[in-house]
Amino acid sequence: MDGIASAAAASSHDHLPPAGYEASAVERWAAEPDKRPGRTAFQRDRARVLHSAALRRLAGKTQVVTPGEPSQAWDPSPRTRLTHSLECAQVGRELGAALGCDPDLVETACLSHDLGHPPFGHNGEQALNEFAGDCGGFEGNAQSLRLLTRLEPKRFVTDPESGEPVSVGLNLTRAALDAATKYPWPRGARPGDPHSVKFGVYEDDRPVFDWVRAGAPGTRTCFEAQVMDWSDDVAYSVHDLEDGLHAGHIEPACLQADPERQEIFAVAVGRYVPAGTDPEELAEALDRLLAQEWWPHGYDGSAVAQARLKDATSQLIGRFCLAAEHATREAYGGGRLTRYAAELVVPRGIRMECAVLKAVADLYVMQRDEQERLRARQRVVVLELADALTARAPEGLDPQFRALFRQADDDRARTRVIVDQIASLTDASARRLHARLAGRPGGRPRRP
Structure with missing residues (x-):
């Protein structure tokens, strides 16, 4: 993303900012025209998240208990990350509006806050963090920023150095990305607790993060x-x-x-x-x-x-x-x-x-x-899947991630692509892919 940093300077004010917001709040990383005048910038943000594949995938990701497990026979449809996000959005929209926030902006943040979470909830997050130790770790909130600004295919710009198209994700406004950022600091920089596992940005996403946080008072959340x-x-x-x-x-x-x-x-x-x-x-x-x-x-x-x-x-x-x-x-x-x-x-x-x-x-x-026995099996799935995909990359990756793997400059960047693909999976698709790859040549069992 470094190659398109200059795009930020060209970001347009495609709408007058809503009452209570400055012009810089509605800037986008890459300038773009509005296809349908009459909407506010924050209404456009909300629509982009609602129509995203990443939001739909949350329907197949664990919230607390895994849909379809035998222990859930009492209820075939427990809450998922999607239903939780919708409920969070309803609560946030009303509370935000009562306090004078733009309700579409708060709803966008609530809908976005869990987009980066991997299959199997926090259990999957911990397993991916173990696998990604050499490339900066894994954190669901940092992954959400990465998805919103890089991985979700919506807007592309031309890299001025290579001439190649580069994704800018959903290209949300500065205020929307800031509102979706719970932990506005990199790994190991949480104020008062440098050992915290919570952080909001990977090192290779710092350019857009620094743009989002321009003018923000330190690590204070908006x-x-x-x-x-x-x-x-x-x-x-x-x-x-x-x-x-x-x-x-x-x-x-x-x-x-x-x-x-x-x-x-x-x-x-x-x-x-x-x-x-x-x-x-x-x-x-x-x-x-x-x-x-x-x-x-x-x-x-x-x-x-x-x-x-x-x-x-x-x-x-x-x-x-x-x-x-x-x-x-x-x-x-x-x-x-x-x-x-x-x-x-x-x-x-x-x-x-x-x-x-x-x-x-x-x-x-x-x-x-x-639940603990289930979580142990899920960790095996994630870690063995990571090994199997690494052994088969790039051909074994989905087309989007195959291209990113080939573009990666070093092993750290290539490992991050493997992490990105696994994080995008639902619980069911992770199990299916693991069942297809595990035990075949190139996939080595990692855990007993």
Whole structure:
């Protein structure tokens, strides 16, 4: 992408920016005309993500539990990365609009935030990070930026040095890419925690990242990204609890009894709340939720209980979003809160309530014995598939990645192409490709 860095300087203001946004927010990395006047730049961004193949593929990627597994016989259609992204987008759009953000911009960020996640959820992410250790690692959020700006075929420009067409991905606006960036720093540069596995950009994507972040105050996330991040937390904490209760994995009575409560708090501390948090603070948060008249006590799966559970889901989302809206307005007053004009304020007690819900789902859904056995098999699939594709590259790669592999300058770049192809797969397509390649000449088993 270095060869087209000059395209940024030519980016056009194809629309007047929406109220509350500066002209630079609607610039695109590569200038392009609008095919249908009358839309805002952020409406165009939203449409591009909605129509992308990457978003459709999320329907086949794990959210918490894998669709089609025997343990999911209770429900043939558990939440996927796609349904989660749609739910996150609905929450974020309304919360963002209430705070003065452009709703299309926030929705675009919410729809985009998980696009880079590989098959098998965070489990696949960890396996790919192991394989990609020599080329800068793997991180789903960094992969999302790469996909939006390079891998998703939508816009191409001519490289001024080679004369060859170069992809600029969906060519979203600067504000949309910034809003989709949860972790605006490279690997090992998280403020206060250089050992964190969370980061938002690979080294070879730095040119477009630096363009996106031009004028940003250090590693601070923009306001729309903060709204997206909280909407993500709200959506998955509430819906994972809902799915766990509906599946029978979570017994409502356990939330009121020791030692089960202490196990929940132990999961939360260090993973969902800062280390050193007093478990009593989490106990108070859980008790506040249990005391609500709408809490689904005694859930038994009946139609009435299902309706009550769905109402509790709505109540929780409203509780978490309204608390953030009111606290932020109290801090910043009325008017439009956009970009770097404000920070989202979420009361600590509300964050504790959200965290304890995450811990409940973590303990009773994700840490089940059969889930760990499944995750072990999935790691084998990813790592053996990486070895098999490496041995067969470039001919064994899909046409898009075959061309990128041939264009790669060195082994690090070639490894990154292998990672890109695997990250693009759904759970089912990863299994099928593994079954086709594993055990054949050139594919060496990597794990027992």
